Amino acid sequence: MPSNHAAQLPTKLARSLVVSEAPYPTPSKGQIVIRNAAVAINPIDWLIQSRGDLVFPWLKYSSTLGFDAAGEVVEVGEEVTRFKVGDRVLGLCRGTEKDENDSSQGAFQHYTVLRENWVSHIRAPDMSFVQGATLPLGVAAASAALFDSSYLGLDLPTVPARPSTGKTVLIWGGSSSVGCCAIQLAVAAGYEVFTTASPKNHDLVRRLGASRVWDYNNSAIVDEIAEGLKGKVVAGAVAIGPGSGNKCMCVLEKAPKGANKFVAMATLPMPDSEPTRMGMVSSAASYLTKTATYGARSMMNGIKWNYVSMDGMAGAGLNKQVFVDFLPKALESGSFVPSPEPLVVGHGLEKIQEAFELQKKGVSAQKIVVTL
Known part of the structure; x- marks a missing residue:
């Protein structure tokens, strides 16, 4: 042995x-x-x-x-x-x-x-x-956010990609590990992708399939994305990275009538930097404060949201649909990189x-x- x-x-x-x-x-x-x-x-x-x-x-x-x-x-x-x-x-x-x-x-x-x-x-x-x-974790977290019925509940990805659904999904934090996977999965499922990234990573997210990308440091980004979504059928948003949850909520508040106003929060609301003292207390305070903020915005503006968990994937068979049925073929064909x-x-x-x-x-x- x-x-x-x-x-x-x-x-x-x-x-x-x-x-x-x-x-x-x-x-x-x-x-x-x-x-x-x-x-x-x-x-x-x-x-x-x-x-x-x-x-x-x-x-x-x-x-x-x-x-x-x-x-x-x-x-x-x-x-x-x-x-x-x-x-x-x-x-x-x-x-x-x-x-x-x-x-x-x-x-x-x-x-x-x-x-x-x-x-x-x-x-x-x-x-x-x-x-x-x-x-693995990027694919799993992105799949839960996009396809689990507890979150956005989108159509599943296929190889070759599904025909266009005519719907657009916002993925905030497109150059992150989860973001790169989410862009490719959404495109393979037939969705147009709007995303955010720093300017040096705009080419990357476009190569992965995003149709439009904004610099997340742009002070007018919420209004610009909302303007871009006019006339679109909005399928919801995936929030990745510090501050992304509130930004996505702000965008969906301005979304056209009929939008799926749901934010799948793929990042836990921890402090934006590693605390040097009293880490547990700082983390708990950050979690509670940001969760309360999300809850208040949800009640005031009709935005639904939830923290992304992979716990329900196996029960729904979603892990098999992604890791067994989709990903091996997509990697072999080069349609997922x-x-x-x-x-x-x-x-x-x-x-x-x-x-x-x-x-x-x-x-x-x-x-x-x-x-x-």
Whole structure:
């Protein structure tokens, strides 16, 4: 049996991950084990480390975190027919979910258990594991926001793309990891996309399929987007990044009659920068204040909203529709491309804490990756 090592969070609020030996995982029914070649970092990873119970109060410690993994299948569990040993895959790790709470399903280790319906083949020969690792959480969060009936409830994406629905969706924060995935998914589902990004990333979001893009620092952006939506059938908005929720609400307040005035909030309302003191108190205060603000605007202006969660995807079969039916074909055909660009910070589990610190400082149109 191969030896396994993991970068673990040893205790709640531990300041640093610890690399140590970990049990080699065994797949249960409907699961596979992969040898990780690359893992990616998301803000939620270091938020769990620095906020503890505020984010996932049920976590058992020590805990192996991480959501994004890409690698090679080394074992398949009972009733798994889609995969065989040696397949190249990318997958969403579900170990921190309340119904799992299982470190064997965390990404930050050499061998990870994945549930097969959250996994996609990497069949394109020129697509690397590094590129593959940039996708799982971004694809899942964007899919929940766009297609789950609890949020925008849009038509599902297809390969080739669906004919135009004649509807437009606003994706605020288009050059983020979730934004890049959301643009491509919405276009594949037949929707026109309006988005925001810094000027240096306008070409990127246009290449991904956005029809119009605005600089989010433009003081007149709400009025300009609202003007652009005149005569459109508005399918709703996805808010990604600090301040995006209020901006999207402001736009939808001005939207044409018949608009789906729903904002899927894909970013938790945490402080805009990492607190240096009393992080839990600052985070809780930020969450409560911003949630109250959203609630007040909703009551006053008839805007519906909710924080995006992936919890309902499996029950509705949405994970299968995206990771099994759509994404492998889209990647192989080149109609869906890994975006944003990966930024590899180093090799080995010891580099993951360093990657956390870099992610905290913020990156633009990049996804931080560690190779293993």
